[in-house]
Amino acid sequence: MTVDTEALHAELIEWVRSWNEDESTAEVDLDTPLLASGLLDSMGMVAFVSHLEERTGKPFDFSTYMPGPTASIRTLLDHCLGR
Template sequence: MKEDVSAVEKDLVAWVENWNEGEVEADVRAETELTHSGLLDSMALVGLISYLEERSEREFDYSTYDPGDGVSIRSLVEHCLR
């Protein structure tokens, strides 16, 4: 199944905003760093990845994901949908 990447990213941005209950002053975008910025803690990150798996009907491979300098929605989506 071919996923519309921009639609998936938009849904994940909405998930992050909902998680923070609208109390985020940062502009959340697909390229926004999520963990170092404090937008998501480790439990929320697992929740976001679980939502990504459900949304895309694909399994996220934790063993090959390299967050590099941080975690963004774009990097999660690209890793999961490749």
């Protein structure tokens, strides 16, 4: 499966905004730390990674990457895509 990363970037940013129902004032871009900024909590991170897996058609390997407070859309997507 080929992934159009430009379109996916915009979609993932929108997904994070939607998860927060636009109630967060934190800026959302590819490098925003999702947990540290409060944009996602642990449940949100699980839902986000699940969405990544669905959209990319690739499994997220938690044995080689454990999302921490500084995980961003870019780092999570790159890991999922094997970059």
